[in-house]
Amino acid sequence: MSEVNFASVIETTAAVAKGDVSATEATQQALKKIEQDDAKINAFNTVASDSALAQAAAVDEKIASGQPVGPLAGLPIAVKDVICTEGIETTCSSNILRGWVPPYDATVVEKLKAADAIIVGKTNCDEFAMGSSNESSAFGPVLNPRDLSRVPGGSSGGAAAAVASGMVAASLGTDTGGSVRQPASFCGVVGLKPTYGGVSRYGLIAYASSFDTVGVIGNSVADAALLHDTLAGQDVRDSTSLPGARESVSDAVEASQDLKGLKVGVIKELNGSGLAGFEPEVVDRFRASVDTVVAAGADVEEISIPAIEATLGAYYMLVPSEASSNLARFDGVRYGHRASGGNTAEMMRATRTEGFGAEVQRRIMLGTYALSAGYYDAYYAKASRLRAKLIADFAAIYSEYDVLMCPTSPCVAFELGAKEDPLSMYLVDIATIPANLVGAPAISVPFGTGAADMPVGIQMIGPKFGEGTICRVAKAIEEAKND
Amino acid sequence: MSDNNNSLTTEDVRKVADLAMLNLTDEQVEQYTPQLGSILSLVAEMDSVDIEGYEPTHHPHGLVNVYRDDVIEAADVTESVMASAPDTENNQYKVPPALGEEQ
Numbered sequence: 096m097s098e099v100n101f102a103s104v105i106e107t108t109a110a111v112a113k114g115d116v117s118a119t120e121a122t123q124q125a126l127k128k129i130e131q132d133d134a135k136i137n138a139f140n141t142v143a144s145d146s147a148l149a150q151a152a153a154v155d156e157k158i159a160s161g162q163p164v165g166p167l168a169g170l171p172i173a174v175k176d177v178i179c180t181e182g183i184e185t186t187c188s189s190n191i192l193r194g195w196v197p198p199y200d201a202t203v204v205e206k207l208k209a210a211d212a213i214i215v216g217k218t219n220c221d222e223f224a225m226g227s228s229n230e231s232s233a234f235g236p237v238l239n240p241r242d243l244s245r246v247p248g249g250s251s252g253g254a255a256a257a258v259a260s261g262m263v264a265a266s267l268g269t270d271t272g273g274s275v276r277q278p279a280s281f282c283g284v285v286g287l288k289p290t291y292g293g294v295s296r297y298g299l300i301a302y303a304s305s306f307d308t309v310g311v312i313g314n315s316v317a318d319a320a321l322l323h324d325t326l327a328g329q330d331v332r333d334s335t336s337l338p339g340a341r342e343s344v345s346d347a348v349e350a351s352q353d354l355k356g357l358k359v360g361v362i363k364e365l366n367g368s369g370l371a372g373f374e375p376e377v378v379d380r381f382r383a384s385v386d387t388v389v390a391a392g393a394d395v396e397e398i399s400i401p402a403i404e405a406t407l408g409a410y411y412m413l414v415p416s417e418a419s420s421n422l423a424r425f426d427g428v429r430y431g432h433r434a435s436g437g438n439t440a441e442m443m444r445a446t447r448t449e450g451f452g453a454e455v456q457r458r459i460m461l462g463t464y465a466l467s468a469g470y471y472d473a474y475y476a477k478a479s480r481l482r483a484k485l486i487a488d489f490a491a492i493y494s495e496y497d498v499l500m501c502p503t504s505p506c507v508a509f510e511l512g513a514k515e516d517p518l519s520m521y522l523v524d525i526a527t528i529p530a531n532l533v534g535a536p537a538i539s540v541p542f543g544t545g546a547a548d549m550p551v552g553i554q555m556i557g558p559k560f561g562e563g564t565i566c567r568v569a570k571a572i573e574e575a576k577n578d
Numbered sequence: 579m580s581d582n583n584n585s586l587t588t589e590d591v592r593k594v595a596d597l598a599m600l601n602l603t604d605e606q607v608e609q610y611t612p613q614l615g616s617i618l619s620l621v622a623e624m625d626s627v628d629i630e631g632y633e634p635t636h637h638p639h640g641l642v643n644v645y646r647d648d649v650i651e652a653a654d655v656t657e658s659v660m661a662s663a664p665d666t667e668n669n670q671y672k673v674p675p676a677l678g679e680e681q
Binding site for chain 1: 590591594595597598599600601602610613614616617618620621622623624626627628629632633634635636637638639641644646655658659661662663664665671673674675676677678
């Protein structure tokens with residue numbers, strides 16, 4: 096059988112469609128690669144060999160009998176372990192859910208299966224997606240395939256590392272404050288976070304419900320666009336999902352010849368000349384990426400959004416508040432871990448104490464504090480008003496500009512254990528959280544390397560449903576890199 | 579509780595942990611107190627922005643109520659949902675006694 100090139104979704108699915116390789120063979124190759132490489136990377140919490148091979152056999156049968164197959168037929172794909180998969184253990188990388196097998200599929204998983212993709216396993220992540228380095232996982236850290244002494248980013252660290260190491264061509268991640276884009280940046284792959292409400296959250300275990308999105312990770316902009324198109328759409332089972340037809344992002348990317356007529360704003364606060372903490376090599380790569388966008392014909396100007404300086408404060412009030420409420424459901428009664436002994440309340444306390452790791456406990460306490468009597472107005476209400484202002488500021492800018500640009504992360508992948516102080520870890524999110532606060536689509540595309548020869552990601556942020564536009568700019572940067 | 583973000587006390591942390599149904603050791607309280615205090619100091623940054631005239635928002639795109647047709651759908655899920663629970667009896671969740679110690 097011919098070898099599958101797991102560097103590309105489009106090539107893998109084309110090889111299966113042409114009959115060069117069967118879905119079963121493609122799946123076997125992915126499983127073999129995971130078996131060989133994952134002992135050192137730790138990208139997977141669960142490898143679902145049996146169900147993957149059964150799914151692949153069903154796809155092969157469809158092909159053999161001449162039935163039409165979906166757009167991702169035979170594609171081995173990994174799913175972040177915060178997304179429910181029927182019959183496959185789903186843990187949120189937490190001891191409180193270890194061993195839990197969901198009785199249903201998330202809508203995005205249903206859509207992958209309907210597209211005939213093959214779910215090969217569940218990827219490691221920060222516990223309940225809370226973190227920027229994958230170090231808070233109860234299943235141990237994921238290592239960066241580019242340099243095993245460094246983190247892959249987080250929280251979708253396993254999803255990014257699985258693609259970067261070639262174990263799979265694609266994975267699903269989730270992005271609440273940068274959790275798809277930042278690990279994509281750290282691992283040198285493409286990560287696309289959709290418009291809030293553009294992709295269903297049904298079956299995504301809730302962390303911060305008004306921020307959570309399901310994003311995709313792949314090796315190219317075209318792959319990310321195809322994967323996103325497969326997932327996008329309103330879902331009656333997710334009351335926060337947006338109505339309206341979704342335009343094909345793949346078509347927008349394919350049709351794009353150049354960027355003539357596009358107005359691009361470079362965010363001053365996040366380009367190295369505003370807020371501190373951006374590594375000089377990251378700033379250099381970012382400037383070079385702006386040059387390529389200018390060369391592709393776009394009209395580029397620097398713009399300023401002063402309220403960005405306060406976004407970390409607002410984010411770390413709102414998100415822990417939503418998390419403390421969402422995670423109240425883990426009490427040892429309906430699912431997951433239950434501690435033994437005591438009365439009901441004592442059992443619940445012991446369960447939560449044993450089951451949650453330190454970062455999750457910190458965020459639950461922070462949110463509980465922000466929402467507690469006497470503090471609500473000063474913390475939660477103020478932060479949600481600041482969020483409203485930021486949404487208005489972005490809307491005003493999008494009336495003049497089509498897309499905004501900044502580095503994805505102020506730094507390249509750091510070494511394991513380098514950021515033990517939680518606050519220093521939070522500061523890493525400065526460039527990714529604005530898109531989550533305003534619900535905007537955003538993409539990270541790799542563009543060369545910075546310090547220690549580690550990848551640098553460039554971020555494009557668009558208006559609501561602007562996935563096509565941000566992907567067009569990302570494609571131009573990707574092509575310039577390949578020249 | 580203190581009004582000064584940076585002077586979050588160990589007593590504040592004990593109280594919040596109690597509200598959040600977490601049992602902390604003295605060591606954990608000592609560890610979490612300065613960490614949470616430094617995170618709360620980020621919140622002071624919000625004071626630099628004028629938010630006069632902005633109402634709190636809870637959906638980034640302003641979606642409010644969503645309705646679907648009021649149609650009954652089959653949902654024979656009791657068995658599979660109850661299968662997730664640590665302990666059940668007659669399709670009901672079973673927990674230790676609410677008062678006192680488990681017998």
